[in-house]
Amino acid sequence: MNNRIKHQEEKDNPTKSEISRRDFFGLIWKSLGVLVGIEVLGSITAFFYSAKNKSTTVAKQLLEAGPVSSFGMNSVTAFMGGRFYLARLQDGGFIALSLRCTHLGCAISWEEKRKRFICPCHSSAFDINGEVLNPPAARALDYYPVMIENGIVKVDIGNLKERNTFNKEQLTYAQ
């Protein structure tokens, strides 16, 4: 009580000092508190992110799909281990389509009879290029880059590419 009266006096008498000693120390304590908060937050962020960046430095994960000649024109081959469908279009171009539906992430399946991919979750449909035939999906299927070396088709399954629509540049042709 006594202290509070004193404190009040200090406040009422601004000529003595602009900031009272009590306010000054209060300010220091608050700043220290903020500093500690930032340190803790920073440490936690570092704790979570330091290891993550190191573990994702794997460059290329190439999966050998097989010789070019083993894939017929206008055909789709499933590679469940690599989570993709390898499609060879009418003109001989290859594209490796992710089996994740772009709507909500379910695994699509290839319907040979109607030549299209169907999602069992919300009946989105995609053509052999991965282009949307039927909503609710709004984007074409994601794809993995395809490389052809010495007549062997290889798929870079560590490098998923997102796209809105299909275009010819996404295809890979045998030389």
Next chain:
Amino acid sequence: MHNVLLHIHPAKVSEASLRFNRTFGLGGMAALLIVIQIVTGILLRFYYVPSPADAYNSIIFLKSQVIFGQFIRNTHHWSGVFLLLIAFLHFLRVFLTGAYRDARKINWLFGLVLLLLIVFSNFTGYLLPWDQLAYWAITVGTTIISYLPLAGNGLRTMIIGGKELNAGTLQTFFNFHTAVLPFLLLVLVLYHFWRVRKAGGVLIPETDEKAEMVPVMPNLVFREFIVALVLLAVVLIFSALVNAPLHEKANPAYSMNPTKAPWYFAGVQELLMHFHPFFAAFIIPAGVMVFLAWIPFIRSGDKPTRHWFFSEKGKQSSKATALFAVVITVAGILFNQYVLNFEIAMPKIPALVSNGIIPLVILLFLMAIYYWIYIKRLRLSRSELVQVLFVFLIVAFIVLTIAGIFFRGKDMELTFPWRV
């Protein structure tokens, strides 16, 4: 034990607050269910292995080799379901008796946070069995996040630690489910109770304010004991009779048909069938959450009655609005499914407009017509109007959830519950 029981209660409570239909004991039930979850959860942890290779097998082992293993798992599963339902009913009760005003404002917000924590606890637990049901429900549930504008994709990648569910996801979910969330839940539940007591205990109608004060022991403690025993009996009997679901081990290459989000997100998933994801997963849920958090801070000007549904007029308008919400939601689902699909009907317009803005405007227009034709004539007070909107949103949400759980079958086509 006796002392502890008396210590966490006030010495005396109003006789009016003891009436069962004042609170239905829902808050206390939720607290008991949390205790059941902690006890059974600790037991399960002794056998569960949080890795994609072993998680499923550890549950098979628990089911087949461990005495009471299946029963403990059932109890944990079903009391988790009950907890979410009871907490939701508690939330309805608190709103509909007006127990969110004045000294209870902040506690309303903490209650909402607790409800969200319970949802997250359920969601993180859903993944742990690592069966087909878990894998695909969480895949769908987390992909909904990626539709949030700007940060959505990054947020999803951060939460699941990659492009698709992996060992890191399972470990993160396990850690949240068994450490972070229970800890937060426990601390906030205690705080929630403390604030109820600080606000003067259970809210009672002012007409009952003169009711006699009676000693807590035995009047309240015995009643709580009876409710606890009955609830415990119901949970245990249910768990003895009905097994928690467990499908085949998760197979990332093959989706179940149909794949559904966990049941409490079935409403959002149903909304996703009808609206562009930006609206279904972001604008509408965020709008509802903001409205719910804002409720205690809306200036009403009318004197709180603390009666169920505020007043006779409040009761009448709530009943009519509930009916309106059921009709418009069911009609909307059927119309969109069988008569007009906005996205297919207007292929030239961006889906955000054709399947987002246009149906939303139509919906708001129908609500406005309902307001002009019926609600306006009742001359409701501000509180009663807020209540009308609340009832509409809650009932529509319940209808969507029921439709998503019970009326969506193969390929997510509409069907009857016995064919699902």
